[in-house]
Amino acid sequence: MLNPLRCTLIVMLLAFAGIAPFSGQEATQNPTTPPSRPGDPWWKHAVIYEVYPRSFQDSNGDGVGDMNGITSRLDYLKDLGIDAIWITPMYPSPQIDFGYDIANYEAFDPQYGTMADFDRLVSEAKKRNIRVIMDYVANHTSDQNAWFLESRSSRTNPKRDWYIWHDGKGPGKPPNNWQSWFGHSAWTFDEKTGQCYYHYFYVQQPDLNWRNPEVRKAMYDVLRFWLDHGAAGFRIDAISRLFEDPNLHDDPILPGKNAFGDPNIQHKYTDDLPEVHDVLREMRSLVDGLPGDPVLISEADEPTIQDLDKMYGPNNDEIQLPMDFKVADLNKLSAPEFRRLLDEIEFNPLDGQPYFFFNNHDQARTWDRYGDGVHNEQIEKLMAALLLTTHATPQMYYGEEIGMRTSVPTRIEDVKDPVGRTGWPKDKGRDGERTPMQWDKSQNAGFSTAPKTWLPVPPSAAQYNVATEQYDPNSIFNFYKHVIALRRELSALRDGSYVAVNRDDPNVLAYLRKPKNGTDAVLVALNMSAQPQTVNFTLKGFGVDGKSLHVLLAAPQPANSELSFTGVKLEPFGVLIAAVE
Ligand code: NOJ
Numbered sequence: 309m310l311n312p313l314r315c316t317l318i319v320m321l322l323a324f325a326g327i328a329p330f331s332g333q334e335a336t337q338n339p340t341t342p343p344s345r346p347g348d349p350w351w352k353h354a355v356i357y358e359v360y361p362r363s364f365q366d367s368n369g370d371g372v373g374d375m376n377g378i379t380s381r382l383d384y385l386k387d388l389g390i391d392a393i394w395i396t397p398m399y400p401s402p403q404i405d406f407g408y409d410i411a412n413y414e415a416f417d418p419q420y421g422t423m424a425d426f427d428r429l430v431s432e433a434k435k436r437n438i439r440v441i442m443d444y445v446a447n448h449t450s451d452q453n454a455w456f457l458e459s460r461s462s463r464t465n466p467k468r469d470w471y472i473w474h475d476g477k478g479p480g481k482p483p484n485n486w487q488s489w490f491g492h493s494a495w496t497f498d499e500k501t502g503q504c505y506y507h508y509f510y511v512q513q514p515d516l517n518w519r520n521p522e523v524r525k526a527m528y529d530v531l532r533f534w535l536d537h538g539a540a541g542f543r544i545d546a547i548s549r550l551f552e553d554p555n556l557h558d559d560p561i562l563p564g565k566n567a568f569g570d571p572n573i574q575h576k577y578t579d580d581l582p583e584v585h586d587v588l589r590e591m592r593s594l595v596d597g598l599p600g601d602p603v604l605i606s607e608a609d610e611p612t613i614q615d616l617d618k619m620y621g622p623n624n625d626e627i628q629l630p631m632d633f634k635v636a637d638l639n640k641l642s643a644p645e646f647r648r649l650l651d652e653i654e655f656n657p658l659d660g661q662p663y664f665f666f667n668n669h670d671q672a673r674t675w676d677r678y679g680d681g682v683h684n685e686q687i688e689k690l691m692a693a694l695l696l697t698t699h700a701t702p703q704m705y706y707g708e709e710i711g712m713r714t715s716v717p718t719r720i721e722d723v724k725d726p727v728g729r730t731g732w733p734k735d736k737g738r739d740g741e742r743t744p745m746q747w748d749k750s751q752n753a754g755f756s757t758a759p760k761t762w763l764p765v766p767p768s769a770a771q772y773n774v775a776t777e778q779y780d781p782n783s784i785f786n787f788y789k790h791v792i793a794l795r796r797e798l799s800a801l802r803d804g805s806y807v808a809v810n811r812d813d814p815n816v817l818a819y820l821r822k823p824k825n826g827t828d829a830v831l832v833a834l835n836m837s838a839q840p841q842t843v844n845f846t847l848k849g850f851g852v853d854g855k856s857l858h859v860l861l862a863a864p865q866p867a868n869s870e871l872s873f874t875g876v877k878l879e880p881f882g883v884l885i886a887a888v889e
Pocket of ligand 1: 405408445509545546607669670
């Protein structure tokens with residue numbers, strides 16, 4: 309008799325053998341991934357996809373992506389198997405930091421569209437069972453935000469205390485040595501009122517004063533506003549930077565200089581202050597119990613696993629999905645290192661849900677951070693398998709599914725990201741990972757009809773684009789599609805427990821995913837080396853019954869789909885996902 313796993317296998321193999329264009333028969337359904345345990349919230353099983361709106365799809369030919377462009381690509385996302393999109397800021401902004409400098413939290417920048425466009429986006433997404441997660445920039449506003457314009461207008465303005473103002477230590481001197489993440493002093497002197505304001509990031513991004521109850525109220529109202537407009541949750545920007553030491557202690561100075569030529573400081577007095585967690589609890593209590601289980605995702609590169617664990621809150625009452633930057637930024641293919649990091653977060657004391665990603669709008673793409681220049685396509689598949697087969701909620705970034713690479717500007721005149729202009733040539737900024745989505749081989753890769761796009765389309769678009777890859781059964785795109793489909797299909801991959809096996813193997817990262825019912829376990833093996841490996845799996849003692857392995861998905865595809873536990877061959881950077889039968 310065919311068990312459900314077998315049926316899946318057959319579907320998968322048929323799909324693999326044939327050509328699977330995204331508009332074809334094979335994946336017209338996108339049911340919301342069913343929670344396999346009653347009461348489990350959707351975000352535990354979702355595949356989340358980050359959309360950088362400037363670069364996803366331009367609908368009006370101005371060379372910049374927009375909301376209607378995103379709406380027009382929802383079928384693509386549905387077909388890929390995406391459950392939720394997180395869209396980086398589209399609010400009115402001078403675009404100094406491309407939207408992370410917000411001038412008004414409750415409107416849209418006209419270059420992206422209108423509130424009506426957004427409502428349409430949310431409702432069209434809903435028809436396809438795709439949720440929309442908004443970006444929530446809590447730490448700072450734009451210097452053009454009405455709140456800041458008032459605050460800087462006089463020392464006695466009622467909004468003066470909405471931001472962090474202090475006297476300098478003397479003429480031309482800042483209050484202390486705190487440094488901005490984007491280079492140079494974190495204090496800017498304001499002529500008019502003769503004081504300095506604090507900005508963790510760019511000069512045009514003044515920090516809000518979260519110790520002021522009015523700020524808290526105004527910012528919580530922002531959350532309510534977007535929930536009322538259908539947001540399924542929030543990705544909270546730079547959350548651990550919300551508070552600074554009120555006594556303005558100097559930060560410790562470390563040896564050397566940073567990319568901006570400034571002294572290297574440790575952000576001891578401006579990061580991860582305990583009050584951050586009070587705010588997180590307040591935010592969580594605001595969303596808890598609301599229909600639709602809104603989710604909070606935190607952005608912050610927590611320095612230690614203990615700091616990351618703390619994000620869940622002592623009673624699991626803070627962030628549901630804290631981003632794991634340690635896993636994202638390992639930057640080398642090392643089975644022992646990944647094993648250690650996966651264990652660390654998987655067995656967090658609060659049983660919080662891990663959240664993994666490898667690509668985003670702030671860091672070079674995996675092609676360039678993990679590729680070895682010889683096996684890059686294969687390594688992209690391996691990274692996809694790692695992202696999508698652990699217990700963590702996975703987050704993708706547009707274009708990773710087609711193997712987009714980082715395309716760094718070669719001349720400072722072309723740099724758009726302020727970080728690149730300040731840090732040039734040591735730090736060339738983040739334009740490289742924000743180039744237009746590569747849809748097809750046409751002009752501007754199908755992203756825009758404008759004569760010039762806001763960032764150039766990289767030459768690799770001719771080969772790596774959706775239209776071309778969808779017809780190639782061995783493409784990165786089809787590999788992603790199949791792993792996502794497997795994850796959706798198999799309870800073991802969706803929410804089974806995670807346990808590393810062959811723990812001493814220096815090259816192959818292998819783990820079991822075991823569903824709660826104990827049967828139908830899945831084994832994942834990832835060869836993180838450039839040499840072929842032959843592996844013997846020792847699964848005794850892991851509580852799985854089974855005598856052999858049945859290949860569900862592999863790259864490259866092995867000759868035989870039935871394997872024994874011993875002598876399993878994995879090609880360089882080879883991937884095996886198999887049912888234990
Ligand atoms: C993190 C965002 O991801 C990044 O793009 C931005 O520049 C900083 N926060 C400041 O908002």
